[in-house]
Amino acid sequence: MNHLLSIDELSEADLREVLRITPSFAEVAQRRIAKVPALRGQTVALLFYEDSTRTRLSFEVAAKRLSADTLNVSVSTSSVNKGESLRDTAETIEAMGIDAVVVRHRSSGVPSQLTKWVDAAVINAGDGWHQHPTQALLDCFTLQQQLGDLAGSHIVMVGDIKHSRVARSDVTALTMLGAEVTLVAPPTLLPPAVHTWTARTSHDLDQTLASADAVYLLRMQSERQNEALIPDLREYTTLYGLTAERAARLDAKVPILHPGPMNRGVEIAADVPNLDQVVVVDQVRNGVAVRMAVLFLLLGSSTVDLPVESHSPEPRVAIS
C-alpha cells in the first residue's frame, strides 16, 4: 500500500490489518504523554481545498501523536475556481520535501490525479462524492467495538447516498467484512447504477429498521430541494428522518452513527443525538487512532530508527 485513495483499492487483508493495529494507537491516547516517536523527522502536509475542521484536526492530531511534523496548506477556493493547475500545486508541495499529503478536495478524483505528480504517499481525506476511506475505516472500527465481528450483521444507511463519499467508502468496506448493507433513500438520492453496488436498497425506512443491527445516518443538505431531488426537508424528515418515534422503536443496543456535522431536526430529531446508543463521539475518537494506523502503515517502514516492517505484527509504540 503506497497510497490510500479508495476503499475499492484495498484488499480485505489490508483492511483487516488497519483495524487490527488500531487499538495499539488508541491506547497511546490514554497515556499521560500521548505521543510516540514512530514518524519522527517525517513531514505530513495537510492539503485542504475544502473546509473541514474536524477531519483536518483529526489527521493533525494523528500525525503529531506519531511525532511527525505537519504542514497546513490551505488553498483558497478562489484559485481553484480560477482554474489553478493541480499539477503546479502538487509540485510546489513536493518541492518542500514532504513524506505524505493528506488531501481534501471538492472534486472527485483529485487524490488519484496527485499521485501522478508527487512521490509522497497520498491519503484521501475526502474527494467530492467519490471516497472518504479513513471515514470508512473508523466506521468499521466503531461498529466492531459495538457489534463484534460484523459478519452477517445488518447495517442500515439512510440519506443522500448519491452525493455521499461516505456511502461509497462504507458500503465496500462493510461488505468486505461480511456485513449486509441496506441503503434507504428516495430514488432521486440513490446513485444511478446502485444495482451494481454490493448493497440492497429500500425506500421504506420503518420496515428496514426492524431488522437493523446498526443505523447510519447521512447528512442531508438543504440544496437538494433546490435541485428538485426532494420536494422539501419536511417531507424528507417524515419519510427518511430518524424521528423520536422511530428512535424509540429501535432496540437500545442498536448503535446510531453519523459522520457529522449533524443537522438536528432534519435527518435526526433534535433530542435523538443525546441517546446513549448514539456513538458519534466514539467515531471522532476512533478517527484519530485509525488515522494514526494509516499514517504508520504508509510511512512507518521507511523510518530509520523504527526497525519494523509495514505489516509487522506489533508496531512499537513505546513512550517517548
Place this chain on the structure above:
Amino acid sequence: MTAETLLIRGGTLIDVTGTRSGDIAVVGGLVADASAAPSSARVIDASGCVVSTGLVDLHAHLGEPGDEAVETMTSGGRAAVLGGFTTVLAMPDTMPTVDTAAVVEHIRSLAQSALCHVEVAGCITVGRAGAHLAPLGELANAGVRFITDCGSGVQNPLLMRRALEYSRPFELTIAQPADCIELSADGQMHEGEWSSRLGLPGAPAEAEEIMVMRDIALARLTGARLHFQTLSTAGSFAIVAAAQRSGVPVTSEVASHHLRLADADLASYDTRRKVEPPLRDRSDVQAAVEAVADTRVDCIVSDHTPQSTDRKERPFDHAEAGSVGLETALAVALTQNISIEHVLRAMSWRPAELLGLGTPEQRTITPGARADITIINPQESFTVSTSSSATTGTNSAFEGEELRGRVRATIVDGHVVVDGYEVTR
C-alpha cells in the same frame, strides 16, 4: 509551385467505385492512367499499401483564429495530412465566430498556410449564442455548406425549426451536436456504473437521444438537411437508422474515440479522456463500431479538439473537454477491426459527398479526378505520443496506446506532403 508528376505503383486502389490492384499516375494535379506517366515521373512505392481517395474530416477545431497558442492552421494542417486527411472542415467556434462572410474569407486566407484543404463551417446563430439566426444566405454565398453551433448546439426548438426552414433554399446542411443540456446538466461523464462508482455527475444517454428524436421530428417537418455530429449511444444510432429508412434526410457522424474508449477507461480520472459527448458504456462502443460497419453511420470524424496542458491538468470536473484526433482517427478505426472499405467509406468518399466536394467522378481515383490521395499501410503500428506529434495540443485520449494502420503518404492537389510517414515540407 507546379504539381509533381507521380507514378504510384504496386498498391491496392480503393475508392467509391471499388477495390482493385493497379498503378496510377498523377499529372498536373490530376489522377491519370499509369501509362501517362513519363519515365522521369517520381515513383511512389505503394506495395503492401492501400491507395485511397483522400480522407475528409467533417469535424475539427483548428485553433485559428483565437486560440493560436493551442493550434494554428500550420500545425493543425500538418497533423491532418499525417493522419491522411486531404480536406478538413474547420468548426466555427473560433474567436471571432464564423457568422459573417468576412470571417469566412479571413479563415480561408489563414488556411493558406495549411498543408490540406480547409473548408469552413458557419454558425447557425450569431456568436453561437442561440438567440438570432446568423446571415445564412450570406454564409452560403461565401461557400459555406455546413452550419453548426458546435458545443451545446441549438437548444431552442423554435429557433432550430426556423434555421432548418430558412436554410432550405441555400442547400445548407444544419449540423447539430445532440445534447439536451438541461438533462445532461453538469454531467462530467456518462451516467452509469462508472459515474456511480467514481462519484462524478453523469450525463445520461437519453440527453443525447431526446435531442436526436426532437431534431428528426423537426427535419421531417421542414424537409431540411440535418446532420448529427458525434453521436455516441446505441440508441442514437438506432433512432437515426429508423429515420433514414422512413425517408427523413438525416445523416450522422461518430468521433473516432467513441469507437474504442468507454466510461470504464476513466477509472484513473485521466482528463485527456474527458470528451463531449462523454465516453459511453462498452455496449455503446460496440454499437458504434457496428454502426460504421453496417453503414448506419455516415462518417467517422476526428473531433480534433486541441487543448493546452494547463486546461487539462485540473480536477476532472474543472478540466476542459476534448481530445486531439487528426493523427489517430484512421488508426483507431482500423485497430477496431472495421474493414478498410467501410473505414474509407466513412472517412473519405461519404464525407466528401456530404460536403459536396466536386462531382461524383471527381470523388474517385480514376483519370481526371483531383489528385487528393492517401496511401495507407494497414499493418504498420505506432505508439501515440503527443510530444512527437504535429499538433500542438497535448491532449490525446490515446496517449501511450499502440494503434495499427498508418499513413505512408498523403498527396494534396498533386503535391506529396507526407512521404515515408513524415511531412515532407
